[in-house]
Amino acid sequence: MTDSTLAIIILAAGQGTRMKSETPKLLHTLAGIPIVSHVLATARELDAAYTVAVVRHERDQLVSVIVDELPDGLVVDQDDVPGTGRAVELAVLALPAGFAGDVLVINGDTPMLDVQTLSGLVAEHRRSGASATLLSAFLEDASGYGRILRSASEGDGAGRVDRIVEHRDASPSELAISEINAGVYLFGVAELRDLLPKLTLHNAQGEKYLTDVVELLRKAGSEVNVLPVADSWLVAGINDRAQLSEAAAKMNAIIVRTWQLAGVTVQDPATTWIDLKSTFEPDVTLLPGTQIRGATTIARGAIVGPDTTLVDCEVGEGAIVKRTDATLSVIGAGASVGPFAYLRPNTILGDNGKIGTFVETKNAQIGEGSKVPHLSYVGDAHIGVGTNIGAGAIFANYNGVVKSETEVGAHVRIGSHNVFVAPVRIGDGAYSGAGTVIRKNVPAGSLAMNVAPQRNLEGWVAEHRAGSAADVAAQAAEQSGSGPAIIASPPAGINPTDSAPDAEKIGD
Template sequence: MTDTRLAIIVLAAGQGTRMKSSTPKLLHEIAGVPLIGHVLATAGQLDAAYTVSVVRHERDRVVEVIHDHFPSSLVVDQDELPGTGRAVEQALTALPDDFDGDVLVVSGDVPLLDAATLADLVKGHRASGAKATLLSAEPDDATGYGRIVRTADGMLDRIVEQKDASDSELALREINAGVYVFGLAELRDQLAQVTTANAQGEKYLTDVIGLLRRAGSDVAAVPVSESWLVAGVNDRAQLSEAAAKLNALIVRGWQLNGVTVQDPATTWIDLKASLAPDVTLLPGTQIKGATSIASGAVVGPDTTLVDCEVGEGAVVKRTDATLSVIGPRASVGPFAFLRPNTVLDEDGKIGTFVETKNSHIGAGSKVPHLSYIGDTEVGIGSNVGAGTITANYDGVNKHRTQVGSHVRTGSHNVFVAPVRIGDGAYTGAGTVVRKDVPAGSLAINVAPQRNMAGWVESNRPGSDAATAARAAGPDGAGHEQAEQAVQSGE
């Protein structure tokens, strides 16, 4: 049920210069979801009455993602006055006048913080009667974080930002995680008193804590169980660390649900993926987007699937596939490339060094070797010979090739679309098919072989080939003598 006394503010206005990227920091992804998407998903689980996102840098791009992940979020633009305090101050103006509950403030660049931790924070804040409660942590490296300064009896006294901290304060290990719960009235009153008199010239939200303490109010700092829960992402190194930690949690979750992951360190699974029990993932495998894999399927090694569907018992080996459907008991790879809109039905095969695109390969049909199959329909039980190419593009338009059921095509065929190969038809090796082949017919290109006697000696005199040919004689019977002649240079 909706918590009518809770509002959530998501801070999403920062530029993120340390990312050194043309992409806004909050739009960088881990596990297939933008950083801000993780935070909004967590916020959504708390069922707050209001969620307000504060934006500024690359405003339109960020807002688009916010609305994709949390359509009901209110959006507020931060003005020219910098700082988290100013961002929260402006967010409060979006709340209805009759709202008098608690305000939870979270950062858009802290993707691993879970809803249970936030729910406990809100619950503890309400039970304690404190005017403000925040999360703290003790990471191995506190660089960049505000330090928690406590009184002699262990109570929270104030928060000092890194650039304003003394040497003794910088030595403190406990840091501010940037997650707060405030009573609305107290927050409004104290924000009005916060100034920009600091090294950054910003209006700090953390100054509210000091003001509340000087006013005699109780303020609490609650340490999290694991510091990685509140780890922020400010650069590419921290992005990869957060991605690795989240992936480890995702992989372990699937293992506990019956999925075999042979090498968790080299296996990556996006949050939206779905895996059934008894799936096996081999090393070097990436399961990306909304990929779903049915029971008994084996994927990998060295395979990337993006938004794919894999049926029961299928085997997908050393393959790159996107927006493709692989049917039950089908076989794909090794070294196959499935481009979007490839559909391989049950018991079918897409084999070694085969590329497919916008094609449907029917049940039990096979494209085993060295082929390109684009814009093509293949019926059931057909075999497409090695080295086959569907020439689907005439320089202006794409055309389709239709291969019927129980067709056998020869090696090194070219099907010049649009063309249809009828059911039960055969095509000879090396055939270029430019016209439809009726059902049950054999299509061949008639070009008798012509042997030009003496051509090598006439056109390549003195070469090893010419020497071998002369020693072998016209019928090639002197093979051993030819080999000796070449070796002796005669």
């Protein structure tokens, strides 16, 4: 149920310069979705009465994501006054005047922060009756973080909280404190309405610090509680690409373990990457070097990998997909794909079908039980059930202006090294000879072939490749009258100018 006494403010106005990227920091992806989307999803699960996101830099791109995730949320633009204090001040002004509950402030760059931790913070704040409650963490290297200052036993979590000092404003003794401000706060809205307008810009960064509200509360005699988190990675912010990779590794480890406990075999968690939106049924096996991306779904008993990347794919029950790169494709139950297959968007492989070694497909529907075993390109094609496409087939779908489709019927047998010049249709039960270029429709039950007599130019090797190994072998064959040579080169001890020995004695 909606918590009518809770409002959430998400701080998403930072520029993120340390990312050194044209992409806004909060839109860099983590487990397949933008960093900020993780935070928005957590906020959505808390089901607050109001959620306000404060934006500034690259605001249009951010707003499009925010609106998709939280269509009922409020978006506030931060003005030219810098600082988290000003951002929260503007967000509070956007709340209805009649709202009298608690305000949870979280950062848009803390994607690991979960509902359980935030729910615990809200519960503790309301139990204690404090004016403010915030999260902290203990770090071996606290560089860049604000420090929690306590009136007694500073830095060990035992004393009363007096204030928070930002890293740039801290003295050497304060920098030695290992308890850091996690940037997650819960305030009563009345206190914020009273104190936020009193914040100043008198600090090293010339910003309105939200952390100064803590000191103002303490000076007024109000209680401020700090709730340390058990694992510091829960509140770790992402400011650069190194921190992004660290968060990605941690989140991936959590995702992999979650699926392992749900009945998925992951042989090598260190080399297996799974996006948050991907799903699996029990008894799926993921082999080393496998990446499951986007909204991929994999059914019971399927084996995927090694060295396979699936993006937004659907894999049927019992299918085997190895050393394959596939995007927006459907692989039927019991089907086999790879190794070294490339499935481009809108590839649909029917149940018990096969896309084999060094095969590329695109916009291709391959019927149940049909096979494209090896060394082929199938683009813009519809292949019926029970059909076999011979090695080296090319579906020539593009004439330089438009792309056209090829239709191959059911139970067709295509010879090796065929080229289909689209648009063309091959009827049910038809056959084609090796090396055929099919430029016109083939009726059902017909054999298609290109009739061209074979020419043998006798003596060509002796004339044009005199003295070569081929010439020596040809002369030996002619002298012995044995016909084509069986071996590529003579065994040790046999003079190639001598009569060729019997194939039975040499072997093949």
